[in-house]
Amino acid sequence: MRKMIIFSSPIFLGNLLQSSYQIVDSLWIGNLLGAAALGAVSISAAVIFTILSFIIGINSATLTVLSQRTGANDEEGLKKSLNAFVFVLGLLSMLLGIIGYIMAPYILQWMGTPQSILPVASAYLKINFIGITFLFGYNFIGTVLRAVGDSKTPLRFIMLAVILNAILDPLFIAGLNMGMEGAAYATVISQGSAFLFGIIYSSRKKGLPFTIPTVPPLEEFKRIFKLGLPSGLSMVAISGGVLAIMTVVTSFGETVVAGYGAAQRMDSLIMLPAITLGSAITSMAGQNIGAEKWDRVRNIAKSGIILILIVSVTISMMIFLGAEFLMKMFVEDSETVQFGAEYLRLVAFFYPFLGINFVLNGIVRASGAMFQVLVLNIISFWLLRFPLAWLFSAIFGERGIALGVGASFIVSSIIAAFYYIFGRWNKIDIFEREEKNGQTGEDST
Known part of the structure; x- marks a missing residue:
């Protein structure tokens, strides 16, 4: 820790x-x-x-x-x-x-x-x-x-x-x-x-x-694109998913768009600890996977979840209490502030689940399971976040956007945990062919 x-x-x-x-x-x-x-x-x-x-x-x-x-x-x-x-x-x-x-x-x-x-x-x-x-x-x-x-x-x-x-x-x-x-x-x-x-x-x-x-060499080219292509597509899936959610937001008019835009500026800062920890965990877990120290990988996951829960719960409380003040830093219009503050207060309860998602995906990514992370991101944004934001907004109106996004955080974290526990990410060997080539060379010598 x-x-x-x-x-x-x-x-x-x-x-x-x-x-x-x-x-x-x-x-x-x-x-x-x-x-x-x-x-x-x-x-x-x-x-x-x-x-x-x-x-x-x-x-x-x-x-x-x-x-x-x-x-x-x-x-x-x-x-x-x-x-x-x-x-x-x-x-x-x-x-x-x-x-x-x-x-x-x-x-x-x-x-x-x-x-x-x-x-x-x-x-x-x-x-x-x-x-x-x-x-x-x-x-x-x-x-x-x-x-x-x-x-x-x-x-x-x-x-x-x-x-x-x-x-x-x-x-x-x-x-x-x-x-x-x-x-x-x-x-x-x-x-x-x-x-x-x-x-x-x-x-x-x-x-x-x-x-x-x-x-x-050709093998290095293949390794880069085998790992990099799904990872690159994950980023495209995320940025595309964010744009898709904007189509739900724009259907409620200028006030909601302005309030959501201001709230997203805060959102990007709020998510920094989770993004940071996910990146740090990928590096730490990757080194231990390379050294085949799987007990330490499991300890990294456990410590990461504890740490992100402490940080996320603290941030959630601060956001819930100071949402209106934070919104007024960006906009003055009362209706815009009201929607943005309500959005932040609702989403605040779900940030810990988003943190768990980043931690577990960071561990999985460290093993080289880039395609699996791509699938998890597609599920998270295109099968959960966008559809749930649309569905909840149709039922509850503009406040349903936050509820749909928050609900997707919960389901995404459950799916990420399920794959971490039961998936075969720890069986992936990104240098397998290299080792085989080395063994073949030894045999021929």
Whole structure:
């Protein structure tokens, strides 16, 4: 429990800083350039997140493979897998940047972006696509460091990016009179600096075997896509499920949409402990699975559930008591505040179940059961959360949205627990073919 808290704390702070990154960006743009510019940034940010979902999901396979390599003390295997991930993910991010730069205005038009803000939104999005390799790069290095047991160093990269962005935003936007393009360049420079610092620090100080990437063996390609493809599709399933729920929300009008939007900003912060612990547990369990210490894996699951229940219940009580105050931080309209506060109070009772889901899925993901996690996410969002939100809202009206979402948390956690107890996730061996090849080589010798 103590190690779990120490290891996950820097990850939590890093996630918190990542969230503040967008908030700080929005504050400068909104105050210096106005509401229209802020709207353009919001639309562009949604595009970047949606397109990156797949590649970020593939990146999560890095944590599983490298943590198991570390746990098994397989230095040569770590170097080989690291090279393969750098090659594949680097190539994907560059291709994504090129395609995104060319398609940016067409994507925005397809989304129905108002003509008045289309030019600035397009310029902002294009510049962000130029630097998308930096964004992905420093997050990838952070993932690698966590896989080998270092959760503190990635916090430095994120902190550097956040501080630089906070300084460069007003300088470029107003000082150099670059407007929206200045905000985009500030973001790219900040992320590029963090990426460069991350490569130098992790190579020289941490001794990570980063080299100039070469074309990896076929077996490494297969392993990455066998684990990464379902993980990437999980992210797509999640982001698509969130958009589907929005179609239920929009049916109740502007007040409910505004209240739900403000509540979701709080929701994203409330879920940070669960997301953080899930990531930390994947790394810790992965190392112990690699070392074949299954008793410790079970202890990690037990400690993780106890910890997330303590944290979630505490947060739920705070949200229930302070829902109205929290909503007034974002909006002033009384009806909007009323709906948002009621939504938060209702959902607050169900956060502990969501936490259990993250913990158990983190353990399962550490074994390499990416396809199973994909199935669990499809069930969670498409067979439970969206249908239940629609059904309960049809029965109970607008407050049924929260009840449906909360009910899905309960059922999802039960399904996750059932698979953790009875599933065969602990029989998966992601290096099985490699071992067979090694045995064949010994026999032939």
